[in-house]
Amino acid sequence: MNSLFEYLIRLGDDSLILGHRLSEWCGHGPVLEEDIAMTNISLDLIGQTTSIFEYAGKVEGKGRSEDDIAFLRYQKDYKNLLLVERPNGDFGVTMMRQFLFDAFRKPLFERLVNASDAQLSAIAAKSLKETIYHLRHSSEWIIRLGDGTEESHQRIQDALDELWKYTAEMFVEDEVDESLLADGILPSMKGLKEEWMATVNSVLEQATLTIPTNNWEQHGGRNGKHSEHLGFILTELQYMQRAYPGMEW
Amino acid sequence: MKKEQDISELERKFQEKIDQDIKIEPKDWMPDNYRKTLIRQISQHAHSEVVGMLPEGNWITRAPNLRRKAVLLAKVQDEAGHGLYLYSATETLGADREDCIDDLHSGKAKYSSIFNYPTLTWADMGAVGWLVDGAAIMNQVPLCRCSYGPYARAMVKVCKEESFHQRQGYEIMMALAAGSVEQKEMAQDALNRFWWPSLMMFGPPDEDSKHTKQSMDWRIKRHSNDELRQMMVDITVPQAEAIGLTIPDADLKWNEEKGGYDYGEIDWDEFWNVVKGNGPCNKDRIDTRRKAKENGAWVREAANAHAEKRKARKLRRAS
Numbered sequence: 001m002n003s004l005f006e007y008l009i010r011l012g013d014d015s016l017i018l019g020h021r022l023s024e025w026c027g028h029g030p031v032l033e034e035d036i037a038m039t040n041i042s043l044d045l046i047g048q049t050t051s052i053f054e055y056a057g058k059v060e061g062k063g064r065s066e067d068d069i070a071f072l073r074y075q076k077d078y079k080n081l082l083l084v085e086r087p088n089g090d091f092g093v094t095m096m097r098q099f100l101f102d103a104f105r106k107p108l109f110e111r112l113v114n115a116s117d118a119q120l121s122a123i124a125a126k127s128l129k130e131t132i133y134h135l136r137h138s139s140e141w142i143i144r145l146g147d148g149t150e151e152s153h154q155r156i157q158d159a160l161d162e163l164w165k166y167t168a169e170m171f172v173e174d175e176v177d178e179s180l181l182a183d184g185i186l187p188s189m190k191g192l193k194e195e196w197m198a199t200v201n202s203v204l205e206q207a208t209l210t211i212p213t214n215n216w217e218q219h220g221g222r223n224g225k226h227s228e229h230l231g232f233i234l235t236e237l238q239y240m241q242r243a244y245p246g247m248e249w
Numbered sequence: 250m251k252k253e254q255d256i257s258e259l260e261r262k263f264q265e266k267i268d269q270d271i272k273i274e275p276k277d278w279m280p281d282n283y284r285k286t287l288i289r290q291i292s293q294h295a296h297s298e299v300v301g302m303l304p305e306g307n308w309i310t311r312a313p314n315l316r317r318k319a320v321l322l323a324k325v326q327d328e329a330g331h332g333l334y335l336y337s338a339t340e341t342l343g344a345d346r347e348d349c350i351d352d353l354h355s356g357k358a359k360y361s362s363i364f365n366y367p368t369l370t371w372a373d374m375g376a377v378g379w380l381v382d383g384a385a386i387m388n389q390v391p392l393c394r395c396s397y398g399p400y401a402r403a404m405v406k407v408c409k410e411e412s413f414h415q416r417q418g419y420e421i422m423m424a425l426a427a428g429s430v431e432q433k434e435m436a437q438d439a440l441n442r443f444w445w446p447s448l449m450m451f452g453p454p455d456e457d458s459k460h461t462k463q464s465m466d467w468r469i470k471r472h473s474n475d476e477l478r479q480m481m482v483d484i485t486v487p488q489a490e491a492i493g494l495t496i497p498d499a500d501l502k503w504n505e506e507k508g509g510y511d512y513g514e515i516d517w518d519e520f521w522n523v524v525k526g527n528g529p530c531n532k533d534r535i536d537t538r539r540k541a542k543e544n545g546a547w548v549r550e551a552a553n554a555h556a557e558k559r560k561a562r563k564l565r566r567a568s
Contacts, residue, residue: 023318026306026325027537030545032299032333039326043319050315067314091548147558148551155547240313240371247429249313249371249421 003179004117005059006079007186009069010176010222012052013080016070018101019045020233021088030091037137041098044130048123055119071241075231076224083166085221085230089159092152095141096159102135103199104170107192114187139203146207153208160204161212168217170196267468272398275341283467286460287397288342289358290469292349295335296360298328300353300534304368305377313371320417321374327410334407338399354539361385362520363446365528372425372432372439378418380440380447380485386411387481388451391471400469419488426492433493440489441497448512449520451478457517483509 022042029035053066083101088094109131112124145156171193180186204211220226240249259278266273273279302325309325312318336346352358363381368374389411392404425436452458452474464470472480482501489496500513522528 020310023309023322026309026322027299027302028541028544030541030548032329032336034545034548035302035329036326036333039322039329043322043326046315046319046322050319053315070315091545144555145548145551148555149547151547152551152554236310239311244313244429244431247313247432249317249424249428 001176002060003176003183004120004185005056006176007180008052008056008059008120009077010079012049012056012069013078014084014101014105015045015048015052016237017078017080017230017233018084018098019043019049020237021084021086022094022098024088025094034091038094041134041137044127044134048127048130051123051126055123067241071238075226075234078221078226078230078234079224080221080230081166081169082218082221082227083163083169085227085233086163086166087229089162090155092145092155093159093162095138095145096156096163098134099138099142099203100163100167100200101170102131102138103203104167104192104196105131106135106199107195108189111187111189111192115185116187117185120185135199139199142203142209143207146204146209156207157209160209164212165214165216165218169219169222172219172222174222264466267396267466270394270396270468272401273396274398282463283469284342286464286467286469287400288339288344288349290464291335291339291342291400292344292352293359293361295332295339295349296353296358297364298332298335300360300364300538301381302328302332303534303537304364304366304530305374307368308371308374311371312374317374317421324378324414324417327414331407331410334403338403341399350538350542354535354542356526356535359524361450362523362528363443363450364534365523365531366442366446367530369442370435370439372422372435373443375418375421375425375436376439376443378414378416379422379488380418380443381450382411382414382418383485384447384450384481386415387477387484392469394468394471396468422494423492426494436492437494440494444497445515445519446523448478448481448515449517449523451475451481453517453520454515479509482512486510 019042022038022045025035025038026042027035029038049070050066053069056069057064057066081101083097086093086097106128109124109128113121113128115121115124142156145152147153173189177186177189181188200211260280263273263277263279263283266277273283305321305325305328309318309321312321336349339349340346349358353360363384368377386408389404389408393401393408395401395404422436422440425432455461455473455475458474461470461473465473486496486501498513500511502511503509504511523531526532
C-alpha cells in the first residue's frame with residue numbers, strides 16, 4: 001500500500017463528502033446569507049478535493065485523474081470520517097458537524113503546512129486560509145444557537161449529543177500515519193487532539209453547552225466501513241459517471 | 250387644491266430629471282406609482298434569483314465532474330448574492346425584505362415563470378445558463394441605465410456575473426454537442442424544452458403588456474418586450490448553429506429586409522397558465538421556499554435572541 005496515496009484519499013474524501021452534504025442545503029437555508037455561506041464553504045471543500053485528488057493521482061502513478069478518483073470508486077474505497085457523511089438534519093446538526101470538523105481541520109492543516117512534501121504543504125497552506133473562515137463561521141453559529149432561545153439551545157445540544165461519538169475517529173493514527181511519520185513525510189501530530197479539545201471547550205462554554213458523558217467511539221470510515229448513508233451520497237455523486245461511462249463533460 | 254398643484258409641480262420636476270437621464274436616488278421625491286412599480290419589479294427580480302437557485306441546485310449533487318460541480322456551485326451562490334443585493338435595493342424604497350418574501354410565498358408576488366419548468370438532465374444546466382441567463386442579460390443590460398440609481402448600480406454588478414453564467418451554460422452545451430450520440434441527444438432535448446419558455450421570459454407581446462409604456466416613460470425600461478425578444482432570437486440562432494443544434498421552430502427563417510429572424514408563434518396560453526400557477530413546478534418551488542423559511546424560523550429567532558443578550562450584557566458592563 002502506498003501510504004501517501006492512502007493519506008491523500010482520506011484527506012480528500014473528508015472534503016468531498018462534507019462538500020457534498022453542504023451543497024444539499026443550496027436553496028434551503030434558514031436565511032439567504034446562510035445559503036451563500038454554506039455554498040461558499042462547499043465550494044472551498046470541492047476545490048480542496050480537486051487539488052488533493054489531482055496530487056493523489058500523480059502519487060499513485062496509474063494515470064487516474066482527480067475525477068476518476070472522486071467519482072469512480074466503490075463505497076468501501078472511500079475513506080472519509082463517519083462524521084462527514086452524517087445527514088444534514090436541521091441547521092443545528094449541520095453547524096455542529098461543521099464546527100467539530102473545522103476545529104479539527106484547522107490544527108491539522110497548521111501541521112501539514114510543515115510537511116516535507118512540498119505539494120502537500122502547499123495544499124495545506126491554501127486550505128488553512130479557508131478553514132480559518134469556516135471555523136469562525138461555524139463557531140459563531142454554535143454560540144448563537146446555544147446561547148439563543150430555549151428551543152435552539154435544546155436543538156444544538158441534541159446535535160452535539162448525536163455527533164459526539166463520531167469525533168474520536170479524527171484522531172486515530174494507524175499504520176498509514178505511522179509510516180508517513182517514520183519516513184518524515186508527515187510532521188508530528190503531537191497536541192492535535194488537545195488543541196481541538198481546547199477550541200471545542202471554549203466554544204461550547206460560550207454556547208452554554210455540555211459535552212455528553214457517553215464516551216462511546218464510533219469508528220469505521222477511515223477503513224472503508226461506512227454507515228448506510230454513504231451509499232446514497234454516492235448514488236447521486238456518481239450518477240452521471242455511472243449512467244454515461246467514459247464521457248467528457 | 251394647493252397641495253395638488255405642489256404635487257404636479259414635483260411630478261414635472263421629477264419627469265424633467267428622468268428626461269435628462271439624472272438618476273433618482275432613495276431620498277429624492279418620487280411619485281407613489283414609480284416607487285410601487287420599482288418595488289414590484291425589483292422584488293420580483295429578487296424572487297426570480299432566489300427561486301432560480303432551485304432548478305440548478307437540483308443538479309449540484311449530480312454534476313458530472315469536479316470542475317462542473319464547482320462552477321455550478323459558484324453560479325448558484327452568485328444568484329443568492331443577487332437576491333440579497335436586490336432585496337436591499339427594495340429596502341432603499343421603503344420595502345421590507347421579510348414582507349416581500351411573504352408576498353412571494355402567498356402568491357401575491359410573481360417571479361420569472363421559467364423557473365417553473367423542471368431541470369431533467371445535466372444538459373438542462375447548459376440550456377438554463379445559455380438561454381435563461383442569456384435572456385436575463387438581454388433584459389438586464391438596459392437596466393444598468395435604469396432611472397433609479399440603486400437598481401441601476403446593482404444591475405452593473407449582476408450583469409457581469411450573468412455573462413459568466415451565460416458562457417458557462419453555452420460551454421456545457423458545446424461539450425455535449427461535441428460528445429457522444431447520447432450527449433448530443435441530451436443537448437437537443439434540453440434546447441427543445443427550454444427554447445420557447447426562454448422566449449416567453451421577455452413577457453407578453455407589446456400590445457398586451459400593461460406595464461410597458463409607463464415604465465418606458467420613467468426609463469425603468471428601455472426596450473419593449475418584443476424588441477428584446479427579437480434581439481434574443483437574433484443572437485441565439487447562430488450560436489445554436491455553431492454547435493450543430495437545431496432551434497425547435499419550423500417557421501424560423503432569416504428576414505433580409507428587417508435584418509433579423511422571423512420566428513414562429515409563441516404559445517401564450519402556456520405562458521399565462523404557468524404565470525397563473527399551472528406550470529409543472531410552481532407549487533413545488535413555492536413549497537420549497539416556504540419550507541426553508543419555516544424550518545429556519547428557530548434559527549433566526551435564536552440569532553435575534555442571542556444578539557439581544559449580547560447587547561444587554563454590553564450595557565450591563567458599561568454601566
